[in-house]
Amino acid sequence: MENLVEMGKEYIFNNYGRIPKVIVKGEGSYVWDSEGKKYLDFVAGIAVNNLGHCPKELVEAIKEQAEKLLHCSNLYWIEPQIKLAKKLVENSIFDKVFFCNSGAEANEAAIKLARKWGNGRYEIITMEKSFHGRTLATLGATGQEKFHKDFLPKVDGFLHVPFGDVEKLKNTIGPKTCAVLLEVIQGEGGVNVPNEEYLKEVEKICKDNNLLFIIDEVQTGMGRTGKRFAYENFDLNPDIISLAKGLGGGLPIGAILAKDEIANVFKPGDHGSTFGGNPLVTSGSLAICEKIFDDKFMQEVVDKGEYFRGKLNSLKEKYACIKKVKGLGLMIGCDIDINAQDIVNLCFEKGLIINGIAGQTLRFVPPLTATIKEIDLAIEILDEAFGEV
Numbered sequence: 001m002e003n004l005v006e007m008g009k010e011y012i013f014n015n016y017g018r019i020p021k022v023i024v025k026g027e028g029s030y031v032w033d034s035e036g037k038k039y040l041d042f043v044a045g046i047a048v049n050n051l052g053h054c055p056k057e058l059v060e061a062i063k064e065q066a067e068k069l070l071h072c073s074n075l076y077w078i079e080p081q082i083k084l085a086k087k088l089v090e091n092s093i094f095d096k097v098f099f100c101n102s103g104a105e106a107n108e109a110a111i112k113l114a115r116k117w118g119n120g121r122y123e124i125i126t127m128e129k130s131f132h133g134r135t136l137a138t139l140g141a142t143g144q145e146k147f148h149k150d151f152l153p154k155v156d157g158f159l160h161v162p163f164g165d166v167e168k169l170k171n172t173i174g175p176k177t178c179a180v181l182l183e184v185i186q187g188e189g190g191v192n193v194p195n196e197e198y199l200k201e202v203e204k205i206c207k208d209n210n211l212l213f214i215i216d217e218v219q220t221g222m223g224r225t226g227k228r229f230a231y232e233n234f235d236l237n238p239d240i241i242s243l244a245k246g247l248g249g250g251l252p253i254g255a256i257l258a259k260d261e262i263a264n265v266f267k268p269g270d271h272g273s274t275f276g277g278n279p280l281v282t283s284g285s286l287a288i289c290e291k292i293f294d295d296k297f298m299q300e301v302v303d304k305g306e307y308f309r310g311k312l313n314s315l316k317e318k319y320a321c322i323k324k325v326k327g328l329g330l331m332i333g334c335d336i337d338i339n340a341q342d343i344v345n346l347c348f349e350k351g352l353i354i355n356g357i358a359g360q361t362l363r364f365v366p367p368l369t370a371t372i373k374e375i376d377l378a379i380e381i382l383d384e385a386f387g388e389v
């Protein structure tokens, strides 16, 4: 089906570096390309397919909803949207939910909410190596120069400090600062896990300075780190979190969650989204939440994450090019001192999909439903790949 790839090149923007294969089918932890080759998918749509590909619960829910009501508008109340909001509130420390369609859009909502709450204070401090999205404001928030250079000028009001540096953060707060925005574990920046004291310290600094503490949980949320939301791992108490990737298990949906006194700053007309909280996606997301917000399921993610990191550490003993294994739950990174893309490509040929980030880090974000057997298979393929380079 080389034809399709050629056709794609002819008709679609060239803004992604794509592997020249067409993925046509998915089931559980596996996907198939148009030539019938099967791959173990440990990228899972970049931490999106948290229950694997085409999970029954999700497919059933959207089939049923599709025959009832696909879309109306937020001019009216929407049943699955209300039920999903209730579910998210009951499983978090938050009171209210705003729905949108993507991670960037969720962060945009958080930024607008912080600015209105700031009432004249508008600066938001974010972290170096962070990633918050591709729209202009979220790009402004993103602390990586390479994403900015062709799209200047940057949206005003974002200051970046090194992730993990409390002093720099304190010294950057000024009279116009209204919020601090960070990822609990930096995803695109390299699966960077900070120490617990740091995050607690940031929270305290926010409190002491009357700043909102906003956590971007677009990648870390929805069970990825072995907790419903990553802030639970560090016993944090943020004011706002943003969600997207895993929230719909493959459906395009984003959200922010906030405490009442902050959420109530938005009045009718302040913000909105045509598709936000649409019946189809919220019915599907509800099915995802039912499954993920379960202590036993979360414990399995913790256990499988530990198992996986243990196996990666055994590979580290064997191959000198593996420098560090890191992560939490099933959000796992592996620093290597060779080109990550070489390993990614070798694994792809051998039927394992993984992802390279920040040049020399391998990222593993498998479905949370991946089995020990599948983790063993991934390790076997990685072992072969490392053996060949």
Ligand SMILES: *Cc1c(COP(=O)(O)O)cnc(C)c1O
Residues within 6 Å of the ligand: 101, 102, 103, 104, 105, 107, 131, 132, 133, 134, 183, 187, 188, 216, 217, 218, 219, 220, 244, 245
């Ligand atoms: C992927 C990601 C985003 C952007 O989400 P989109 O749905 O692609 O807009 C924002 N923040 C983090 C932490 C992400 O991983």
